Amino acid sequence: MPNLSADVSRLYVIGDIHGRSDLLDRIAAEIKRDLEQRPNSQCLTVTLGDYVDRGPDSRGVIERLIHNPFPTPYVALKGNHDELFLSFLTDPAVGPLWCQLGGLETLHS
Secondary structure (H helix, E strand, C coil): CCCHHHHCCEEEEECCCCCCHHHHHHHHHHHHHHHHHCCCCCEEEEECCCCCCCCCCHHHHHHHHHCCCCCCCEEECCCHHHHHHHHHHHCHHHHHHHHHHHHHHHHHC
């Protein structure tokens, strides 16, 4: 990861994607467009987590992020929805709470 204080002069920060691969694609395209209009070789994109739940395509979001859809290096942080999903995988008793918060959409995805 780049040293933020010295190496990065532009930061793109994205939060709460929540299973919306369509919006993730649009954000990545906007970052690309911004870089075409205002070139800068010292950029970093940070995603703040909450990749899953609520939206219809959590799987697509994760697949895109695995391959870095951004025209910059990026750092992916884990959000509370991502943590709850991981908790469900190790302890199915978490399921009812997770489903109330959008887990069913993730399962369908």
